[in-house]
Amino acid sequence: MQFLEVTKISKIQQGVLVVNEVSFTQQPFQKLAIAGETGSGKSTLLKMAGGLIQPDSGEARFEGVRVKGPLEVLLPGHPGIAYLSQHFELRNQYRVEEILAYVNQLTQESADEVYEICRITHLLKRRTDALSGGEKQRIALARLLITAPKLLLLDEPFSNLDMIHKGVLKSVIRDIGNDLGITCTLISHDPQDILSWADEIMIMKDGQILQQGPPEEVYLRPVNEYAAALLGKYNLMSPAQARSLDGLPDIHLNGRYLFIRPENFMLVPENGHAPAGKVKKISFWGSYHELEVLLPEGAITLRATHPQVKTGDIVHVSVAPGGVWYI
Ligand SMILES: Nc1ncnc2c1ncn2[C@@H]1O[C@H](COP(=O)(O)OP(=O)(O)OP(=O)(O)O)[C@@H](O)[C@H]1O
Numbered sequence: 001m002q003f004l005e006v007t008k009i010s011k012i013q014q015g016v017l018v019v020n021e022v023s024f025t026q027q028p029f030q031k032l033a034i035a036g037e038t039g040s041g042k043s044t045l046l047k048m049a050g051g052l053i054q055p056d057s058g059e060a061r062f063e064g065v066r067v068k069g070p071l072e073v074l075l076p077g078h079p080g081i082a083y084l085s086q087h088f089e090l091r092n093q094y095r096v097e098e099i100l101a102y103v104n105q106l107t108q109e110s111a112d113e114v115y116e117i118c119r120i121t122h123l124l125k126r127r128t129d130a131l132s133g134g135e136k137q138r139i140a141l142a143r144l145l146i147t148a149p150k151l152l153l154l155d156e157p158f159s160n161l162d163m164i165h166k167g168v169l170k171s172v173i174r175d176i177g178n179d180l181g182i183t184c185t186l187i188s189h190d191p192q193d194i195l196s197w198a199d200e201i202m203i204m205k206d207g208q209i210l211q212q213g214p215p216e217e218v219y220l221r222p223v224n225e226y227a228a229a230l231l232g233k234y235n236l237m238s239p240a241q242a243r244s245l246d247g248l249p250d251i252h253l254n255g256r257y258l259f260i261r262p263e264n265f266m267l268v269p270e271n272g273h274a275p276a277g278k279v280k281k282i283s284f285w286g287s288y289h290e291l292e293v294l295l296p297e298g299a300i301t302l303r304a305t306h307p308q309v310k311t312g313d314i315v316h317v318s319v320a321p322g323g324v325w326y327i
Pocket of ligand 1: 013018038039042043044
């Protein structure tokens with residue numbers, strides 16, 4: 001029996017097939033992230049998995065039992081599955097502790113642990129109209145967690161949060177998995193949110209799963225340019241442009257496009273093999289610099305920490321072992 005098993009699930013919205021026969025499974029404690037361009041069907045898929053949207057065909061099974069859609073139950077949703085929407089609402093004019101007490105299904109001790117994990121203990125006496133967006137988000141999350149779900153579906157939880165609140169929420173989500181033993185599924189546009197967190201990434205396009213695999217695999221070996229672009233900057237060199245790299249280890253001019261992430265190019269001393277190029281542009285990104293280097297057959301983007309070069313310099317480049325993929 002699978003923890004969550006979605007089989008050939010589909011949804012038509014206003015005549016458009018927005019989720020198209022999608023199947024996937026999730027194991028207990030497996031951190032699953034879903035990425036995809038806006039409108040690719042991520043939310044619709046998760047809501048169907050959580051019993052919040054009625055599928056037109058196919059089904060989701062949670063711990064072996066079919067998840068009923070909203071047309072089949074009085075109160076939409078599944079008691080074991082919590083869904084944190086992008087558009088959550090907290091009722092105004094209440095104190096935080098009142099809102100939480102209303103839904104709490106845990107012992108006070110366990111609820112207090114949830115409040116600690118969600119970093120909201122200091123907010124319990126506050127009124128809900130006296131909270132920042134990030135604080136509201138964490139309270140909405142705590143409110144779901146004290147209903148004792150086994151699976152938590154997080155739909156773009158980081159949107160509209162600044163770096164500080166985002167950092168706090170990321171720690172909260174990590175602790176939810178580790179300390180509360182709740183399995184999480186996360187939708188996010190931002191590669192920084194999912195690459196270091198997920199065990200498995202699912203890339204969606206046009207209502208279907210385009211690629212699925214561990215973060216490193218999806219990041220370094222995308223099936224196409226769309227999947228490549230979702231997870232960060234990249235170089236895609238046509239067979240003609242790739243001739244600039246002829247002679248470097250691991251480079252095979254096989255008529256396909258060469259895919260290389262910027263950090264997999266390296267600046268190296270002249271060695272007779274490494275192609276030379278002129279530094280066209282340097283930009284500072286905090287923990288690294290990004291260089292645009294003009295090779296004989298086209299420009300590449302590479303990342304370097306503390307590069308001792310300036311615009312106009314001639315540099316030599318190589319490719320890190322395992323850093324080349326062919327699309
Ligand atoms: N209730 C609805 N009625 C009509 N169309 C809908 C409805 N809900 C979603 N859609 C459409 O279905 C498609 C998929 O929407 P969905 O919200 O699942 O995508 P998404 O990948 O989560 O997008 P985003 O990242 O912008 O949230 C979109 O084209 C959207 O406009």
